[in-house]
Amino acid sequence: MTHTELKQRLSMSVDDIDAPSDLAQRARQAGSRRLRRRRLTSLTAAALVVIAVGGGAVARDSLLDRIRPDDVGMSAAGDPYGFLMKGSTRGDLADDKAYLNQVVQAWQRSHATSQNQDRGIFDNLRGEPKVAWAGTTPAGRAAVVVQQSYLRHHDNIQLDHEGIYTLAGFVGEGADGTATLVADSYPAPGVGMATGFVTGASGRKALVVLDTGQEVGWSHQRIYADDGSSRHDYTPLKFEDGVSVVELPAGVDLDALRLSPLPAENRGWLHILGVPFQQGSQSGGDKRLWPESGWLLWAMTSGAEDLRKSALDSLDNVLEEARDPAAYLIGSSMWAGYGRTPDGSRLLLGEHILDSDPTRVYAVLTSKAGSTTIIPGGVPDKNAALPVSIKLPDGQGWAVAQKDAQLSYRFEGGAWTSPRANASLVPAGQDVEVKVVLRGVEKIVQLR
Incomplete structure (x- = not known):
C-alpha cells in the first residue's frame, strides 16, 4: 500500500508516517500491509498482518510433517x-x-x-x-x-x-x-x-x-x-x-x-x-483526547523552551520503547506538555494508545544524570474538568492538562497563581487545588 492509499483510508490527515525497514517482511495480511507509523492522526485505519512463523520445529507429533x-x-x-x-x-x-x-x-x-x-x-x-x-x-x-x-x-x-x-x-x-x-x-x-x-x-x-x-x-x-x-x-x-x-x-x-x-x-x-480488528476493521474512531486539533505543544513551566522542538518525538520514543511489542496499531500523542521540575529533571506529558484499547496518559521524567522514569496516569476522562492529572514521584508535584483551559493553583486556600494555558506543573504541597477556566466556566479540582 502506498502512502497515498493509506491517506485515503484515514478519516483525517496524516502529519508523518514512518514505516520500519522490515515492514514488508513482517506486515501482510492477505496482501494488505500493517503500517506501524509514528503519530497517526487517525486510528480508524485498517491494519495488518500475517507475520513469519519463526523458530524451529520440535520433535513431537505435530501437523508439520517434514516435506520435500x-x-x-x-x-x-x-x-x-x-x-x-x-x-x-x-x-x-x-x-x-x-x-x-x-x-x-x-x-x-x-x-x-x-x-x-x-x-x-x-x-x-x-x-x-x-x-x-x-x-x-x-x-x-x-x-x-x-x-x-x-x-x-x-x-x-x-x-x-x-x-x-x-x-x-x-x-x-x-x-x-x-x-x-x-x-x-x-x-x-x-x-x-x-x-x-x-x-x-x-x-x-x-x-x-x-x-x-x-x-x-x-x-x-x-x-x-x-x-x-x-x-x-x-x-x-x-x-x-x-x-x-x-x-x-x-x-x-x-x-x-x-x-x-x-x-x-x-x-x-x-x-x-476471525478477529475483526486484526483483520483490518475500523477500531471505532480515534479515542485520543484531542485528535482533531493538530500538533499541540504546551509549556508547563518557565525556562524550558529548549525542550519544545523535541518534546513530541522524545515523548514518543520513550513510550514506544516501553510499549507492548505485540501491539498492531500504535497511536502517539498529538500534544505534549514540557517543562522542568524543581530538581531540574526534564518533564514531558502526553498520551499513547495501542490497538483499540482506551488511550492512556503518561508523564516522563528525565533526570540531570540521564535516567528516565515513566509515570502512568491511567485512562483519562475526557469529560472531566481536568482530564490529565498525574502525581510525580519524589515530591516533584503534579502534571496537569486541559486543552484550551486557563490553569492556576493554590495551597491551603491561599491566593491563586497566575494562570497558565493548557498544561501546568503544580508544585507539591498541602491541600492543593487547581482552578480550571474553560470557555468561561470555572471549576475547582483538588489534587490528591
Whole structure:
C-alpha cells in the first residue's frame, strides 16, 4: 500500500508516517500491509498482518510433517501451508463424511466473497480441496481446509514467484450451525501464515491454533504495568492431534488475543483470524483526547523552551520503547506538555494508545544524570474538568492538562497563581487545588 492509499483510508490527515525497514517482511495480511507509523492522526485505519512463523520445529507429533520440496513444487518456507496437504484428515470429526463435505462446500462457496478474491488467488485452483483437520470445540465444530492454486503476479498480490501455492481456509459454525468460512489465507513473500482462528457465532467462543512444531503461547489481555510498560503474558498451548483448542473466557476482548512463539522475548507475529480488528476493521474512531486539533505543544513551566522542538518525538520514543511489542496499531500523542521540575529533571506529558484499547496518559521524567522514569496516569476522562492529572514521584508535584483551559493553583486556600494555558506543573504541597477556566466556566479540582 502506498502512502497515498493509506491517506485515503484515514478519516483525517496524516502529519508523518514512518514505516520500519522490515515492514514488508513482517506486515501482510492477505496482501494488505500493517503500517506501524509514528503519530497517526487517525486510528480508524485498517491494519495488518500475517507475520513469519519463526523458530524451529520440535520433535513431537505435530501437523508439520517434514516435506520435500518436490512434494509441492516449492520449499516449505515458500509454501507455509503446504504441509497441510500431506497425510489424512486429523481430528475427532475426521471420519464424519457429511461434515467434511459441508466444510468443502463452505470453502468453495466462499471464494466469490473472500477479501482475497480480487487478488486472483482462486482463479487457477488445482486439484481438490482437502480437509486437514476437523474437530469439536467448545464453540461447535471447526475445520481447516486447504487447496493448491497457481498464483500469478498482478498489481494486487505479492509473491516470491509465480507458481503453485497452498491456500488455507478456516471454518467454524455459522449462526444456523452449518459450516461457515471464518477466513482464508495465502502466503506472501518473507512471511509465514496465520496459525490461529476464532470460532463461535454467538455465545461461547474458541481459539483454534495449528501445531506448526514450535512452542507457542496465547494471551487474551494486555497488561499495563506500574512502571509505564505494557505487555502480554503468554500461557503455553498444549497441542493434540495437530491443533490446540482453547475455550475463550466469557466477554473476552477478541482484539486483545495474541499468539507468540515461546519464550516470548520479542514480537511473535503469529496472526489470529476471525478477529475483526486484526483483520483490518475500523477500531471505532480515534479515542485520543484531542485528535482533531493538530500538533499541540504546551509549556508547563518557565525556562524550558529548549525542550519544545523535541518534546513530541522524545515523548514518543520513550513510550514506544516501553510499549507492548505485540501491539498492531500504535497511536502517539498529538500534544505534549514540557517543562522542568524543581530538581531540574526534564518533564514531558502526553498520551499513547495501542490497538483499540482506551488511550492512556503518561508523564516522563528525565533526570540531570540521564535516567528516565515513566509515570502512568491511567485512562483519562475526557469529560472531566481536568482530564490529565498525574502525581510525580519524589515530591516533584503534579502534571496537569486541559486543552484550551486557563490553569492556576493554590495551597491551603491561599491566593491563586497566575494562570497558565493548557498544561501546568503544580508544585507539591498541602491541600492543593487547581482552578480550571474553560470557555468561561470555572471549576475547582483538588489534587490528591
